[in-house]
Amino acid sequence: xxxxxxxxxFDPITLGHYDIIKRGVSLFDKVIVAIGVNAExxxxxxxxxxxxxxxxxxxxxxxxxxxxxxxxTIDLCKKVGAKFILRGLRNPADFEFExxxxxxNRRLSKIETVxxxxxxxxxxxxxxxxxxxxxxxxxxxxxxxDAVRVK
Ligand code: ADP
Numbered sequence: 001x002x003x004x005x006x007x008x009x010f011d012p013i014t015l016g017h018y019d020i021i022k023r024g025v026s027l028f029d030k031v032i033v034a035i036g037v038n039a040e041x042x043x044x045x046x047x048x049x050x051x052x053x054x055x056x057x058x059x060x061x062x063x064x065x066x067x068x069x070x071x072x073t074i075d076l077c078k079k080v081g082a083k084f085i086l087r088g089l090r091n092p093a094d095f096e097f098e099x100x101x102x103x104x105n106r107r108l109s110k111i112e113t114v115x116x117x118x119x120x121x122x123x124x125x126x127x128x129x130x131x132x133x134x135x136x137x138x139x140x141x142x143x144x145x146d147a148v149r150v151k
Contacts, residue, residue: 003082004028004114007073010035010050011043012148013057014130016122020088023116025063031086033058034076035068044131056147074109085113090123 004024010017010033024031033054037047045053051066058064069076073085085105087098102113125143133140134150141149 001029001081002027002084003030003032003080004084004086005032005034005073005077005080005082006086007034007036007069007076009038009041009043009127010054011127012045012050012130012144013054014122014125014127014144016088016090016118016125018057018145019119019122020086020116021058021064024086025061027114028084028086029063031064032080032082033064033066034073035066036073037068037070044134053145053148057145072108074105074111077111078109083111085111087113087115088118089115090118090126 004027006017006021006024008017021031021033035047035050035054043050047068051068054066058066067076067080077083077085085102087102089095089098098113098115105111105113130140130143133143
Protein backbone atom coordinates (compact mmCIF):
# COMPACT_ATOMS: atom_id res chain seq x y z
CA UNK A 1 0.00 0.00 0.00
CA UNK A 2 1.36 3.42 -1.01
CA UNK A 3 1.07 5.73 1.97
CA UNK A 4 2.08 9.42 2.00
CA UNK A 5 2.40 11.72 4.97
CA UNK A 6 1.45 15.37 4.34
CA UNK A 7 3.06 17.27 7.22
CA UNK A 8 2.45 20.87 8.23
CA UNK A 9 1.19 23.27 10.86
CA PHE A 10 -2.24 23.76 9.27
CA ASP A 11 -2.89 26.88 11.36
CA PRO A 12 -5.48 26.74 9.81
CA ILE A 13 -5.87 24.41 6.80
CA THR A 14 -6.34 26.50 3.61
CA LEU A 15 -7.76 25.82 0.15
CA GLY A 16 -4.12 25.41 -0.95
CA HIS A 17 -3.59 22.51 1.47
CA TYR A 18 -6.99 21.13 0.50
CA ASP A 19 -6.02 21.05 -3.18
CA ILE A 20 -2.74 19.23 -2.48
CA ILE A 21 -4.47 16.62 -0.28
CA LYS A 22 -7.23 16.01 -2.86
CA ARG A 23 -4.65 15.51 -5.59
CA GLY A 24 -2.53 13.36 -3.28
CA VAL A 25 -5.49 11.03 -2.86
CA SER A 26 -5.39 10.25 -6.58
CA LEU A 27 -1.70 9.32 -6.35
CA PHE A 28 -1.58 7.34 -3.11
CA ASP A 29 -3.68 4.68 -1.41
CA LYS A 30 -3.70 6.71 1.77
CA VAL A 31 -2.75 10.30 2.68
CA ILE A 32 -2.03 10.93 6.35
CA VAL A 33 -2.31 14.63 7.13
CA ALA A 34 0.08 15.11 10.04
CA ILE A 35 -0.04 18.19 12.24
CA GLY A 36 3.42 18.82 13.66
CA VAL A 37 3.55 20.00 17.25
CA ASN A 38 6.38 22.44 17.88
CA ALA A 39 6.59 23.58 21.50
CA GLU A 40 8.44 26.78 20.48
CA UNK A 41 5.80 27.92 18.00
CA UNK A 42 2.78 30.05 18.88
CA UNK A 43 -0.40 29.01 17.07
CA UNK A 44 -3.64 30.91 16.46
CA UNK A 45 -5.73 27.71 16.62
CA UNK A 46 -5.40 24.98 19.22
CA UNK A 47 -4.23 21.55 18.14
CA UNK A 48 -7.75 20.22 18.69
CA UNK A 49 -9.27 22.96 16.47
CA UNK A 50 -6.72 22.37 13.69
CA UNK A 51 -7.40 18.63 13.87
CA UNK A 52 -11.17 19.11 13.74
CA UNK A 53 -11.02 21.49 10.75
CA UNK A 54 -9.10 18.88 8.72
CA UNK A 55 -11.21 15.91 9.88
CA UNK A 56 -14.40 17.75 9.00
CA UNK A 57 -13.05 18.81 5.59
CA UNK A 58 -12.32 15.18 4.65
CA UNK A 59 -15.10 13.37 6.49
CA UNK A 60 -16.31 11.88 3.19
CA UNK A 61 -12.84 10.86 2.00
CA UNK A 62 -11.88 7.49 3.53
CA UNK A 63 -8.36 7.64 2.06
CA UNK A 64 -7.48 10.67 4.21
CA UNK A 65 -6.43 10.26 7.85
CA UNK A 66 -5.42 12.98 10.26
CA UNK A 67 -2.91 12.72 13.06
CA UNK A 68 -0.62 14.84 15.21
CA UNK A 69 3.05 14.23 15.91
CA UNK A 70 6.14 15.50 17.63
CA UNK A 71 9.70 15.01 16.44
CA UNK A 72 11.00 14.15 13.00
CA THR A 73 8.60 13.64 10.11
CA ILE A 74 10.64 10.64 8.92
CA ASP A 75 10.14 8.97 12.31
CA LEU A 76 6.39 9.41 11.93
CA CYS A 77 6.64 7.96 8.40
CA LYS A 78 8.43 4.88 9.73
CA LYS A 79 5.85 4.49 12.48
CA VAL A 80 2.88 4.58 10.11
CA GLY A 81 4.56 2.69 7.25
CA ALA A 82 4.70 5.64 4.83
CA LYS A 83 7.40 5.63 2.17
CA PHE A 84 6.53 9.11 0.91
CA ILE A 85 6.26 12.65 2.18
CA LEU A 86 3.90 14.90 0.23
CA ARG A 87 4.61 18.64 0.00
CA GLY A 88 3.21 21.54 -1.99
CA LEU A 89 5.35 24.04 -3.88
CA ARG A 90 4.04 27.56 -4.34
CA ASN A 91 7.08 29.54 -5.43
CA PRO A 92 10.90 29.54 -5.62
CA ALA A 93 11.19 30.31 -1.90
CA ASP A 94 9.21 27.16 -1.08
CA PHE A 95 11.47 25.22 -3.44
CA GLU A 96 14.72 26.36 -1.81
CA PHE A 97 13.41 25.61 1.65
CA GLU A 98 11.88 22.25 0.72
CA UNK A 99 14.96 21.15 -1.20
CA UNK A 100 17.14 21.26 1.91
CA UNK A 101 14.57 19.39 3.98
CA UNK A 102 14.00 16.73 1.32
CA UNK A 103 17.76 16.15 0.91
CA UNK A 104 18.17 15.87 4.67
CA ASN A 105 15.31 13.41 4.93
CA ARG A 106 16.87 11.32 2.16
CA ARG A 107 20.20 11.27 4.01
CA LEU A 108 18.48 10.17 7.18
CA SER A 109 16.12 7.63 5.61
CA LYS A 110 14.91 6.10 2.36
CA ILE A 111 11.77 8.18 2.36
CA GLU A 112 11.12 10.10 -0.86
CA THR A 113 9.47 13.52 -0.92
CA VAL A 114 6.90 14.02 -3.66
CA UNK A 115 6.17 17.63 -4.63
CA UNK A 116 3.02 18.88 -6.26
CA UNK A 117 2.90 22.34 -7.80
CA UNK A 118 0.05 24.28 -6.30
CA UNK A 119 -3.03 25.03 -8.37
CA UNK A 120 -2.74 28.52 -9.91
CA UNK A 121 -5.89 29.73 -8.16
CA UNK A 122 -4.66 28.83 -4.67
CA UNK A 123 -0.92 29.38 -4.99
CA UNK A 124 -1.04 32.79 -3.26
CA UNK A 125 -2.77 31.43 -0.16
CA UNK A 126 -0.86 30.79 3.05
CA UNK A 127 -2.02 30.12 6.59
CA UNK A 128 -0.28 33.31 7.73
CA UNK A 129 -2.31 35.39 5.23
CA UNK A 130 -5.50 33.72 6.49
CA UNK A 131 -4.53 34.61 10.07
CA UNK A 132 -3.85 38.23 9.09
CA UNK A 133 -7.21 38.53 7.34
CA UNK A 134 -8.92 36.98 10.39
CA UNK A 135 -7.20 39.28 12.88
CA UNK A 136 -8.30 42.27 10.86
CA UNK A 137 -11.91 41.22 10.38
CA UNK A 138 -11.73 40.40 6.66
CA UNK A 139 -13.60 37.66 4.80
CA UNK A 140 -11.31 34.70 5.37
CA UNK A 141 -13.96 32.22 4.18
CA UNK A 142 -12.86 32.51 0.53
CA UNK A 143 -9.39 31.20 1.49
CA UNK A 144 -10.28 28.10 3.54
CA UNK A 145 -12.50 24.98 3.34
CA ASP A 146 -16.04 25.36 4.71
CA ALA A 147 -15.07 23.44 7.86
CA VAL A 148 -12.90 26.36 9.00
CA ARG A 149 -15.31 28.73 10.66
CA VAL A 150 -14.50 31.01 13.55
CA LYS A 151 -17.28 31.95 15.93
P1 ADP B 1 4.73 24.45 7.49
O1 ADP B 1 4.64 25.01 8.87
O2 ADP B 1 5.44 23.14 7.38
O3 ADP B 1 5.14 25.45 6.43
P2 ADP B 1 2.12 24.67 6.37
O4 ADP B 1 0.88 24.21 7.04
O5 ADP B 1 2.27 26.11 6.14
O6 ADP B 1 3.25 24.05 7.22
O7 ADP B 1 2.30 23.93 4.96
C1 ADP B 1 2.30 22.55 4.80
C2 ADP B 1 2.50 22.18 3.36
O8 ADP B 1 1.47 22.74 2.56
C3 ADP B 1 3.79 22.66 2.72
O9 ADP B 1 4.25 21.69 1.80
C4 ADP B 1 3.38 23.88 1.97
O10 ADP B 1 4.24 24.15 0.86
C5 ADP B 1 2.02 23.47 1.50
N1 ADP B 1 1.17 24.63 1.22
C6 ADP B 1 0.96 25.69 1.99
N2 ADP B 1 0.14 26.59 1.39
C7 ADP B 1 -0.16 26.05 0.19
C8 ADP B 1 -0.95 26.49 -0.94
N3 ADP B 1 -1.57 27.67 -0.96
N4 ADP B 1 -1.03 25.68 -1.99
C9 ADP B 1 -0.40 24.47 -1.96
N5 ADP B 1 0.37 24.02 -0.98
C10 ADP B 1 0.49 24.79 0.09
